Amino acid sequence: KRWPHYHYASLAQTLIERGHHVVLFGSAKDNEAGEAIRDTLPESLRAFCTNLAGKTSLDQAVVLIAACHAVVSNDSGLMHVAAALNRPLVALYGPSSPDFTPPLSHQANVIRLITGYHRVRKGDGEQGYHQSLIDIQPERVLEALTPYLQKQDYR
Template sequence: MIKALVIAPQWIGDAVMTEPLLRRLAARGERITVAAVPWVAPVYRAMPQVAEVLVLPFARGGVQWAARRAYAAALRGQFARAYVCPNSLKSALIPFWAGIPERIGYTGELRFGLLNRRLPNPPEGSRPPMVAFYSALSGESGVDADRPALQVAADAIAAVLAPRGLQAQGFYVVAPGAEYGPAKRWPAGHFAAMAARLEQPVLLLGSAKDDAVCNEIAEAVNSVRPDHCVNLAGRTSLDEAVALIAGAHAMVSNDSGLMHVAAAFGVPQVAIFGSSSPLHTPPLNPAATVLWLKNDPSYQPPLDCAPCFKRDCPLGHTRCLNDITPDRVLSVL
C-alpha cells in the first residue's frame, strides 16, 4: 500500500472539491493522510477515504520557514508520495523538506525544484472546473464527470441536533456570508424576507465575521415571527456546522464554501450567484438550483458586466444580487 500525503487547499469550498481526487487515490489502494489548516480540517473528517487528518499549526500568511522545516522533519520516512493541491510555493515546502520521493502538483509558484511530477498550469481564462483541476493530479482520465460527496454518520448528526431541540430535515439552513466580499452576498433584507416565510425554523450559519449580518437577519425575522430564526454564526465549530447542513431540510446560500458542503451532502439547495460564475464553481448537486441573472434571458437590461469577479461592485449597483427577489428564491426552494 502506498502511503500518500495530500496538502489541502486553504478554502472550504476548494477542500470539498478535492474529494473526488482522494476517492480516486483510495480506490487504487493509496492510504491517504491529509495535511490541512484548522478551518478546513473538518471537511476532510467527513471523507471516509481519508485515513488521517493532520492539522497544520501555521498562522495565516507568511512562509514561516523554520516552523515548516521542523514540521517536515517529523514526517520524514512516513510517505512515498505527496499531492500538493494549492499552487503556492509554501504549500510545496513540507513534502520537499520531508524527503517524500514522489511530489505531484501543478507547476505553480516557483516550484520547479520542489515538485518532481508537475502538471502544466492551465492557460489564463481556460482553467477547468475546480473538481477536474484537482482530480487531474491523479493522472487518470474521466475527471470531468467527478462530483464531491461527503458523509457524516447519522448518530453524529443527531448528537449535534438533539441539544438544540432539532430533528433531521426539520429546519432550514441559511448561510448569508461569503468570505470574498460584498459582491458575492445577497442583501440581508432579502434573506430576512425569505426566511420569515419558510415554514420550518431557520438556522443562520457562518463564521464570526458573519455575526453582524446574521444578527440583522435574525432580528428582522423574529420581529414578525418570534423565535423562528437562530443566529449560530461564529457559535459553532465547523464540525458542528457540517453536521447541521447534513441534517437540514434545505439550504439557501451565496456562492461560498458552505454552499459546496451542502452540495456534497446532496441537500436540496438554492445557490445565489452575483459577481462570480457558476460555470466555474457550481454546486455539484442534482438537488441544487442556481440563480444567476447573467444567464437569465428574461432579465433586462442584460448584465453585460457579469461575472466581474470583484469584491465590491465596480459600478455601484450590484444589480446581479439586488434584483434576485425573495419571491424568486421561494418559488424554487
Template sequence: MRILIIGPSWVGDMVMAQTLFECLQQRHPGCVIDVLAPEWSRPLLERMPQVRQALSFPLGHGAFELATRRRIGKGLKGQYDQAILLPNSLKSALVPFFADVPQRTGWRGEFRYGLLNDVRVLDKQRYPLMIERFMALAYAPGAELPQPYPQPRLRIEEQSRAQALAQFGLALDRPVLALCPGAEFGESKRWPSEHYAEVAELRIREGWQVWLFGSKKDHPVGEAIRGRLIPGLREESFNLCGETSLAQAIDLLSCADAVVSNDSGLMHVAAALNRPLVAVYGSTSPGFTPPLADQVEVVRLGLECSPCFERTCRFGHYNCLRQLEPKRVFDALQQLDTPIGVD
C-alpha cells in the same frame, strides 16, 4: 500507491477536491491518500472516506518561510510515490520537492519547472470546471475524464451530529431551512440581508425553523436578518454564525431540509451533504464552480456586467444581487422536493 495531496486554502475548493480523491481510488484501487493542508480543513478531510489522514500545514496563506517548508518536506521523505499539487503557486511545490517525492504533478504556474517533474499545461477550454482541473491530475495528460463525474459526499456520524444538536439546544421537530448569508470572497457574493429575511419569514410562517450559518464575521449579518423578523417569528430563527466550529457546522447542515446560500464554501458543504439547495450567484458563475448535488436550483440575474469575478462591484451598485428579488429564491425553494428529513 502512496499519494500526497497538497490541498487548497479555501473551504469550497477543498470540498471539490474530493472528486480528485475519488478518481485516484478508481485508478489506483487501494491507494493511500494523505492531504497536507491548513489545520482548519481537518473536519472536512476527516469526513471524506478516501482520505487516510490529514497532515496539518502550519503556515498561513501566503507565508513563504523556506526553512519551515524544507523541514516539513524532509520529514516526509520516502513516504510517498506521487505528490499532486492543487494550488498553482511556487511555494506549494517546495514541500514535495524537499520530500524528494519521485513524481510531482501539477499545472504549470509560477516558474515551477524543476520543482515539478510532471508539469501539465492547462487547456481552460477543455476543462472549464474546477473539478475537471482537479480530476485531470489523476490521469495521464490528454486522457478522457470518466463519466459521470463523481460528486463530493461528506460522511456524517450520528453521534457527533446529536452532540452538536444538544450543545446548541436545537430540535428537529420542524423542518429546517439553513441560510448561509456570508462569503469570504467579498461583498460581491453576498445577497442582501433583507432579502434573506423575507425568505426566512415566509418559511417560518409555513411552520419551518431557520438556522443561520457562517463565520464570526457573518454574525452581524445573521443578527440583521433576525432583526427584520417580527417578534413571534424571530424566536424561530437561530444565529449560529461564529458560534459553531466547522465540524459542528457540517454536522448541523446535514440536518437541513433545504439550504439557501451565496456562492461560498458552505454552499459546497451543503451540496456535499446532498441537501436540497438554492444557490445564489452574483459576481461569479456556476459555469466554473457549480454546487454538485442531486437537488440544486441556481438563481442568478445574468446582468451584462456579470460575472465579473471582482470582490467589490466596480460600479458600486451590486445590482446582480440587489435586484435579485426574494420571490425568485422562494420560488426556487418551492421547486425542491422538501422537506426530506435527515439522512
C-alpha cells in the same frame, strides 16, 4: 458577494410563517449579517430564526447542515458543503460564476441573473451588495425552494 440581509429576512419570514425554523450559518464575520436578518423579522418570529454564524466549528456546521431539509446560500464554502452533503440547495450567484465554481449536486438549483465573469465582487449598491444579487427577489428564491421543502410544522 452576499445576498442582501433584507432579502434573506423576507424569505425567512415567509418560511417561518409556513411553519419552518430557519438557521443561519457562516463564519464570525457573518454574525452581524445574521443579526441583521433576525432584527428585520417581526419580534414574534425571531424565536424561529437561529443565528449560528460564528458560533460553530466547521465540523459542527457540517453536521447541522446535513440535518437541514433545504439550504439557501450564496456562493460560499458552506454552499459547497451543502452540495457535497446532497442537501436540496438553492445557490445564489452574483458576480462569481457557477461556470467556475458550481455546486456539485443533482439537488442544486442555481439562480444567477447576469452572465460572464466579473472581477469586481463587492457591489456598489446599497450596503455594499452587488446589484446582481439585489435583483434576485425573495419570491424567486422561494419558488425554487418550495419543491424541496417538506410540509412539517416545527412549532
